[in-house]
Amino acid sequence: MIRPAALLFALLLPAHAALAQDWALDGIDPVGYSREGAAVPGRPDLVTMWRGKAWHFASEENRADFEANPKVFAPALGGLCVVALSEGRSEPGNPRYFAVIDQRTYLLRSESARQRLMADPQQILARAKTVWAKMHP
Structure with missing residues (x-):
């Protein structure tokens, strides 16, 4: 016999997993990168949908700034x-x-990739942007 609570859990689990997969940046606040210089976790109750993903924010101010111009805060490339x-x-x-x-x-x-980028940012960015342009003509 299946218990109602077990059935409810089984039905909700796939929905929750699907929602988590739609989280942009694994729930990291995109504004926090530039504002805090850190990967700041967003709050589950401060969310904006953009480009099919749920973007989470650490504060109302960060959410408002993102909503005003998401392309500024979304990761490049x-x-x-x-x-x-x-x-x-x-x-x-x-x-x-x-x-x-x-x-x-x-x-x-990875951290080693970050160190490589920081050792020669202009050269690496130039090559990456060239490859990106070929991928997205």
């Missing part, structure tokens, strides 16, 4: 790892590894 992209590979960046360069946020796959 589609959130791909800028170092991998500069090498011709399309790999997702990890929202916990980032760099803010010229007021744009770039995601990276």
Whole structure:
């Protein structure tokens, strides 16, 4: 016999998992990268939908700033790892590894990739942007 509570849990679990998959940046506040210089966790109750994803924010001010101009705060180059992209590979960046360069946020796959970017940011960004332009003509 299936208990009602177990059935309810089984029915809700897939919905919750689907919702979590739609979280942009794993719930990290995109405004926090530039404002705090850190990967700041967003609050589950401060959410805005943009481009099919739920973007979470640490404060109402951050949410309002994002809503006014999301392209300023969303990671550049589609959130791909800028170092991998500069090498011709399309790999997702990890929202916990980032760099803010010229007021744009770039995601990276690891701390070592962040260190590589910071050692030669202009060269790596130039190559990554060239690859990105070929991928998105």
